[in-house]
Amino acid sequence: MSVPVDASTAHVLGRVAVVEERVRELVARRRRDDPQPDDPFRGLYLSDDAVDRLLAGPAVDPLSHAVDARTVASETAADRAQAAGERLRLRELAHDFALEPLDVELLLVALACEIDSRFEQLFGYLNDDVTRRRPSVTVALALCGVPLASSHGRHRLLHGPLVTAGLVELEEPDRPLPGRQLRVPDRVVGHLLGDDAPDRSLDGVLLDEDDVAWGDPTRLVSALTGGARLVYLREQPTGSGRVLAVRALHAAGHGALVLDGSALAAGTDPLGTVRTAVREAHLTRSGLVVGGVEDLVGHPRALRALVAARVPVLAVGRRSWDPTWSEWPPLLLDVPASTVAERTALWRHSLGTDHRDTASATAPFRLRPEQVTRAARAARQQATLDGELTVDHVRVGARAENGTELERLARRIEPAVGWDDLVLPPGALTALREISTRARHREQVLGDWRMRPGGGRGHGVAALFAGDSGTGKTMSAEVVAHDLGLDLYVVDLATVVDKYIGETEKNLERIFAGAAGVNAVLLFDEADAVFGRRSEVKDAHDRYANIESAYLLQRMESFDGLVVLATNLRANIDDAFIRRLDVVVDFPVPDAAQRTALWDRCLGHRVPRDDDVDLTFCGEAFELAGGAIRSAAVTAAYLAAADGGTIAMRHVVSAVYREYRKLGRLTLESEFGPYWHVLR
Numbered sequence: 194m195s196v197p198v199d200a201s202t203a204h205v206l207g208r209v210a211v212v213e214e215r216v217r218e219l220v221a222r223r224r225r226d227d228p229q230p231d232d233p234f235r236g237l238y239l240s241d242d243a244v245d246r247l248l249a250g251p252a253v254d255p256l257s258h259a260v261d262a263r264t265v266a267s268e269t270a271a272d273r274a275q276a277a278g279e280r281l282r283l284r285e286l287a288h289d290f291a292l293e294p295l296d297v298e299l300l301l302v303a304l305a306c307e308i309d310s311r312f313e314q315l316f317g318y319l320n321d322d323v324t325r326r327r328p329s330v331t332v333a334l335a336l337c338g339v340p341l342a343s344s345h346g347r348h349r350l351l352h353g354p355l356v357t358a359g360l361v362e363l364e365e366p367d368r369p370l371p372g373r374q375l376r377v378p379d380r381v382v383g384h385l386l387g388d389d390a391p392d393r394s395l396d397g398v399l400l401d402e403d404d405v406a407w408g409d410p411t412r413l414v415s416a417l418t419g420g421a422r423l424v425y426l427r428e429q430p431t432g433s434g435r436v437l438a439v440r441a442l443h444a445a446g447h448g449a450l451v452l453d454g455s456a457l458a459a460g461t462d463p464l465g466t467v468r469t470a471v472r473e474a475h476l477t478r479s480g481l482v483v484g485g486v487e488d489l490v491g492h493p494r495a496l497r498a499l500v501a502a503r504v505p506v507l508a509v510g511r512r513s514w515d516p517t518w519s520e521w522p523p524l525l526l527d528v529p530a531s532t533v534a535e536r537t538a539l540w541r542h543s544l545g546t547d548h549r550d551t552a553s554a555t556a557p558f559r560l561r562p563e564q565v566t567r568a569a570r571a572a573r574q575q576a577t578l579d580g581e582l583t584v585d586h587v588r589v590g591a592r593a594e595n596g597t598e599l600e601r602l603a604r605r606i607e608p609a610v611g612w613d614d615l616v617l618p619p620g621a622l623t624a625l626r627e628i629s630t631r632a633r634h635r636e637q638v639l640g641d642w643r644m645r646p647g648g649g650r651g652h653g654v655a656a657l658f659a660g661d662s663g664t665g666k667t668m669s670a671e672v673v674a675h676d677l678g679l680d681l682y683v684v685d686l687a688t689v690v691d692k693y694i695g696e697t698e699k700n701l702e703r704i705f706a707g708a709a710g711v712n713a714v715l716l717f718d719e720a721d722a723v724f725g726r727r728s729e730v731k732d733a734h735d736r737y738a739n740i741e742s743a744y745l746l747q748r749m750e751s752f753d754g755l756v757v758l759a760t761n762l763r764a765n766i767d768d769a770f771i772r773r774l775d776v777v778v779d780f781p782v783p784d785a786a787q788r789t790a791l792w793d794r795c796l797g798h799r800v801p802r803d804d805d806v807d808l809t810f811c812g813e814a815f816e817l818a819g820g821a822i823r824s825a826a827v828t829a830a831y832l833a834a835a836d837g838g839t840i841a842m843r844h845v846v847s848a849v850y851r852e853y854r855k856l857g858r859l860t861l862e863s864e865f866g867p868y869w870h871v872l873r
Contacts, residue, residue, distance in 0.1 A: 199279070199387065200270075200271070200274035200279040200280075200281065201274075201279065201280055201281050201282045201283070201385075201387060202385075202386055202387055203270070203274075204267065204270070204271045204274070204281050204283055204284075205282070205283050205301075205304075205385050205386065206308075207263075207266075207267035207270065207271075208264070208267055208283065208297075208301050209301055209304060209305050209308060209309070210263060210267070211261065211263045211264050211267065211301075212298075212301050212302055212305045212336065213305070213309075213312075214261070214263060215256055215336045216305070216312065216315050216316075216319070216336065218256060219256060219319060219332075219335060219336060220315060220318060220319065223318070223319060255334065255335045255337075255338050255339055255340050255341075256335060256336060256338050271284065282384060282385050282387070283297070283385060285478075286300075286360070286384075286385070286476075289475050289476075289478065290354045290355075290358050290360060290475060291354055292354060292355070293349065293353075295337060295339065295345075295346065295349055296349055296353055296354065296355050298336075298337045299333055299334075299337060299349070299350065299355060299361065299375070300355060300360060300361060300377065302328050302332075302333045302336050302337065302375070303327070303328060303333065303361050303375035303376060303377045304377050304382065304385065305328075306326065306327055306328070307377055307382045308382070308386070313326035313327075314326070316328050316329075316332060319332045320332060320372075325374060327364070327374040327375060327376055328374065328375050329371065329372055329373065329374055329375075330350060330363070330370050330371050330372070330373050330374075330375065331371040331372070333350075333375050334346050334350075341371055347370065350363065350370075350375075351363075351370075358471075358472055358475065359378060359381075359468055359469065359472040360377070360378075360381050360472070361375050361376070361377055361381075362375070362376045362377075362378060363375065364376055378392075380392040380469075380472070380473070380476070381472075381476070384476045389477065391450075391473055391477075392469050392472075392473055394465075394466060394469050395466065395469060395470060395473065397453075397456055397460075398452055398453055398456050398457050398460065398466055398470070399450065399451065399452060399453075399470075400451040400452065400453050400484075401451070402439050402449055402451055403433075403435060403436050403439060403451075403562075403563040403566065404439075405433070405436045405539070405562045405563055405565075405566055406539075406542075407433065407436050407437075407531060407535060407539060407562035408432075408433070408436060408437045408440065408528070408529075408531075408562070410437050410440040410441035410444055412526070413437060413438070413441035413507075413526060414441045414444045414445050416524055416526075417441060417442065417445040417447070417480075417505055418445050418446075421505070421524045422503075422504075422505055422506065422521075423500055423505075423506050423508075423519065423521060423522075423523040423524065424438075424505070424506070424507045424508070424523055424524045424526060425486075425508050425509075425510070425514045425523040425524070425525050425526070426438060426507060426508065426509045426510075426526050426527075426528050427510060427511065427512070427513065427514070427525070427526070427527050427528065428509060428510070428511060428527075428528040429527075429528060429529060429530035430530065430559060430561075430652075430709070430753055431530045431531045431536070431559050431560065431561060431636070431640075432528040432529055432530045432531055432561065432562075433528065433531070433561045433562045433563055434484070434507075434509035434510075434528040435451060435482055435484050435509050435561075435563060436561075436562050436563055437528055438480075438482040438507035438509060439451065439482055441507070442479070442480040442482070442505065442507070445505075447478065447479055447480045447505060448477050448478060448479030448480070449479055449480055449482055450470065450473060450474050450477065450479045450480070450481050450482065451482045451484070452470055452481060452482065452483045452484070453484060453485065454483050454484050454485035454486045454487070454488045454489055454509075454510075455485045455488045457483075457488070457489060457495070458488040458489050458491060458492055458495075463489065463492040463495035464492065464494050464495040464498060466495075467495045467498045467499045468498060470499075471498070471499070471502040471503075471504065474502065474504040475503075475504060479504070480504055480505030480506065480507060481499070481502065481504060481505070481506045481507065482507045482509065483499060483506065483507070483508050483509065484509045485509070485510065486499075486508040486509060486510045487510045487511070487512050490515075490518075496518055497518070497519065500518060500519040500521070500523070501519070501520075501521075508523070509528075530640060531561070531562055532636075532640070532641050533552075533556065533636045533637045533640070533641060534641075535562075536555065536560065536562070536565055537551065537552045537555065537556075539562055539565045539566065539569075540552075540555045540565055540569060540587075543565060543566045543568075543569030543570070544569045544572065544573065544582065544587065545573075546582065550584050551587070553633070554584040554587050554588060554678060555587060555591065556633045556634065556636070556637075557632050557633050557677040557678060557679060557712065557755075558591040558594075558678075558679075558712045559636065559652070559712060559753065560591065560594055560712070564594045567593075567594065568587075568590040568591045568593060568594050569587075569590060570590070571589070571590035571593045572586045572587045572589065572590030572591075573586075573590075574590075575589050575590060584678075585678075587678075588678030591678070591712060592678070592679070592680060592712065594712070595680065595710075595711045595712060595713065596707075596710055596711060598707040598710070598711070599682055599704070599707040599708055599711050599713070600682075601707075602684070602700075602703055602704045602707055603682040603683060603684045603685065603704065603707075603715070604682065604683045604684075604685060605680055605681070605682055605713075606671060606674075606680070606681040606682070606683060607680060607681075608671045608672070608674040608675030608679075608680070608681055609671075609675070610668060610671050610672055610675060611672060611675055611676070612672060612676065614668070614672065614794060615665065615668070615669060615672055616665075616783065616787050616790045616791045616794060616819065617665060617669070617780070617787075618781060618787075620779075621669075621778055621779065621780060621781075624776055624777070624778040625669055625672065625673060625778060627776050628654065628656050628673050628755075628757075628775075628776050628778075629673050629676045629677060631654045631775055631776070632654050632673075632677055632755050633677065635652050635653075635654055636652065639652045640652055650750055650751065651750070651751045651752045651753040651754075652753045653749075653752040653753050653754050653755065653756060654755045654756075654775050654776075655749060655752070655756050655757075655758070655773060655774045655775050655776075656756075656757050656758070656774060656775060656776040656777070656778060657720075657757075657758045657759075657760070657763070657766065657770075657771070657774050657776070657777045657778065658670065658757055658758070658759040658760070658778050658780060659759075659760055659761075659763035659766075659777065659778070659779055659780065660761070660779060660780025660781065660782075661761060661780070661782055661818060662761055662818065662820065663817075663818030663819055663820025663821050664780035664781065664782060664783070664818050664819060664820070665780055665819045665820075666718075666759040666780055667683070667716065667718065667759065668819075669778070669780070670714055670716045670757045670759070673714060673757075674713070674714040677714070677755075679712055679713050679714050679755070680711075680712075680713040680714070681713065681714045681716060682708070682711070682713050682714070682715050682716065683716045683718060684704060684715065684716065684717050684718070686717070686718070686719055689701060689704070698744050701744070701745065701748065702748070705748050705752055708752075708754045708756075709752070709753055709754060711754070713754070713755070714755045714756075714757060715754055715755065715756045715757070716756075716757045716759060717756070717757070717758050717759065718759045719759070719760065719761070720758035720759055720760045720766070721760045721761075721762050721765040721766055745770070746767075746769050746770065746773065749770065749773050750773060758770075758774075763779075782816075782818055783818065783819060785812050785813045786812065787812075788811070788812035788813075788815070788816075788817065788822065789808050789809055789811065789812030789813070790812075791812075791819050791822045791823075792808040792811050792812055792822055792826065792845075793808055795822050795823045795825075795826035795827075796808075796826050796829070796830075796840065800830055800833065800840055801833075801838060801839040801840065802839065802840050802841075803839050803840060803841035803842065805841055805842045806840060806841065806842050806845060807842060810866070810868075811845060811849070814864050814865070814866060815849050815864065817849070817852065821852050821856065824852055824855075825845070825848040825849050825851070825852040826845075826848070828847075828848035828851055828852070829844040829845045829847070829848035830844075832844040832847055832848060842868060842871075843868075843871045846865060846868040846871045846872065847871060847872070849865075850865075850872050860872065
C-alpha cells in the first residue's frame with residue numbers, strides 16, 4: 194500500500210531515483226569489467242586478477258555528467274509545485290546553505306542509503322568492501338560525473354558548506370580521502386523528509402520560547418529587517434533580553450531558537466553543540482538567542498563559531514561586550530529594567546486574577562518577565578492542593594525561582610515566625626517595619642523614581658541589628674523575611690574568613706554574587722568580624738585588612754539585595770559602613786514587662802501549665818535576655834515531659850537555675866525568693 198507524500202518529499206524521492214539510475218549504470222559498468230562477478234568472498238580479499246585490474250586503470254570511472262531526462266522531469270514537477278505555493282525543503286536547503294549543484298548531488302548520493310536499504314549493499318559492491326555500506330568519496334564523485342583528481346570536487350567535500358555546515362559528515366578521518374564514507378546526519382534526513390523535531394544533542398541546551406508580552410521590540414525589529422546579523426543585548430537585573438529577542442525575531446519573520454549559555458559551556462563538546470545549533474537554525478530558518486553568553490568565554494572556539502554564524506544571532510548578557518569575542522562588531526542594545534507596574538501587570542495576567550493583594554505580595558520579588566510567568570504557573574500548581582489561589586501560593590511560586598547557588602554558601606531558613614512573636618520596644622518595632630517597607634517599595638523608589646542615581650549604586654536595602662546576645666536580632670531578621678515572603682540565608686562566617694590574604698574577599702564575592710540572583714534576606718551574624726573598623730597602617734597585615742574593608746564598602750554600595758548585619762559590638766563597625774546602611778535597629782535588654790511577655794510567648798499555648806506558674810515573678814526576678822528565656826522555656830518543657838506532662842513552677846525555676854549555671858551567673862536566694870527551696 195503506497196503512502197501519499199507531499200510535494201517536498203516527492204521532490205527528494207524523485208532526485209534519489211535519479212541517483213538509483215546512476216548507481217545501476219555504475220554497477221553494470223563494474224560488472225562488465227569484473228573478472229570474478231560470482232565470487233561469494235569478493236570484497237574480502239584481493240585476487241591476482243583483481244590486482245591486475247587495479248593496475249590496469251581506476252576501479253571506478255566517473256559517469257557522464259549530462260543532465261538526464263529524469264532529473265529534468267523531477268525539477269519540472271518541483272517548479273510547478275513551488276509555483277503553486279508548496280514548500281520544497283531540498284531547494285530551501287540549497288538556498289539557505291549556499292549549495293552548488295554539485296553539493297546537492299553529493300548530498301543526494303549520501304542520502305540514498307538513508308531512505309532505501311538496497312543502496313547499502315549496492316554501495317558495498319561499488320566500494321569493493323561488503324563491510325562499507327555508505328558511498329565512499331570515490332563512488333560519490335563518480336556518480337556525480339566528477340573525477341577523483343578534480344580539485345573542485347575535493348574542495349567542496351573538504352571545505353564546502355556540506356561539511357562545514359554539518360549537512361554531510363566524512364567518516365574515518367584517518368583514512369585517505371578516496372576511501373572515506375559520506376554520511377548524512379539523522380537530523381538532516383528527517384528535515385528533508387518533513388520532520389521538524391530538533392536534534393537530540395541539543396537536549397538540555399535548547400530552552401522553550403517565552404511568550405511574554407513585555408518590552409518594546411520595535412528598534413530591534415528594524416535592525417533585524419535592515420540586515421543586522423549579530424546583536425548583543427545587555428540586560429538589567431529585572432529586564433529580559435531573551436524575551437525581547439524572541440519577540441523581535443518573530444516580528445521580523447524568523448523563528449527563534451533559545452539556547453542556555455551556561456548549559457552550553459558546561460557540556461562535553463561546546464563547539465560541536467554550537468555547530469549543531471547553527472545548523473538547526475538554518476534548517477528551521479530561525480535566529481539564535483543565547484542567554485548568558487559570557488559563560489562561553491572559557492570556550493573561545495565555540496563562542497567564535499556562534500557569533501560567526503550566517504543566521505541572526507542575538508546574544509544576551511550582563512557584562513559589557515568584549516571586542517575579542519568577535520571579529521565583526523555587534524549591534525549593542527541595552528535592555529531596560531522592567532518597572533513595578535509592568536511586573537504587577539504580568540503577575541495579574543499570568544495568575545488570571547485582579548486581586549488587590551497581588552501587587553503587595555509580589556513587590557519584594559525582583560524577577561525577570563519570564564520568571565514572573567514561570568512563578569505564576571508554579572503558584573497555580575501549588576493552589577491545586579488547596580483549591581483556591583492565595584497570596585501564600587504566589588510567594589511559594591516566586592521563591593521557586595531562587596537558585597541553589599547560595600545554599601552552598603549560607604544556611605537557608607524558611608521563616609516561621611511573625612510580628613506577633615516579637616517582644617520589642619516600639620522604637621525597634623518601628624525600625625523593623627521600615628526595613629520591610631523599604632524592601633517592598635525599593636523598585637518604585639530606587640528604580641522607577643531613581644532616588645539613588647549614579648555611581649553604580651544598587652537597589653539593595655541594608656540594615657544593622659545591634660544588641661547583646663539573645664536580644665532577638667536573628668529572630669527579627671526571620672520576622673522581616675516572613676513578612677516579605679522571602680527566605681532567610683544566614684552566612685556562616687567560618688566559611689568566609691580565611692587567614693590567607695585575598696581569600697576572604699573571594700569568599701564574600703561568591704556570597705554576594707550568589708545572593709544577587711536570589712530573592713531572600715541575607716543575614717551576616719557577628720558581622721563585626723568582617724565589617725570591622727579600618728585601622729592605622731602599621732604593617733602589611735593592617736594594609737590588607739583595610740583593603741578587605743574597602744572592598745566590602747564598594748560591594749555593599751552596588752548590592753541589589755536585602756542584607757542584615759547583626760553584631761553584639763556596634764562600636765566595632767566602621768563608620769563608613771554605618772553611612773551606607775539604610776536602617777539601624779538597636780535591641781535593648783528587655784525590661785520586666787517585656788520579660789514577662791517573653792516567658793508567655795516562649796512557653797506557648799500547646800504545653801499544659803499548672804496554676805502555680807507565676808510568669809510575672811519570672812519576668813521581674815530573673816534578668817534574662819530573650820534567647821536565654823527561650824532556652825529556659827525549652828528546658829522546663831523537657832522537665833515537665835518527664836514529670837507528668839504539665840509545666841509547673843518548679844520546672845520553670847529549675848530551668849532558670851540551669852540557665853544561670855550555663856551563663857556562669859551566681860544563683861542568689863534573693864532572686865529566687867519563695868522558690869529557693871525548689872533548688873535545695
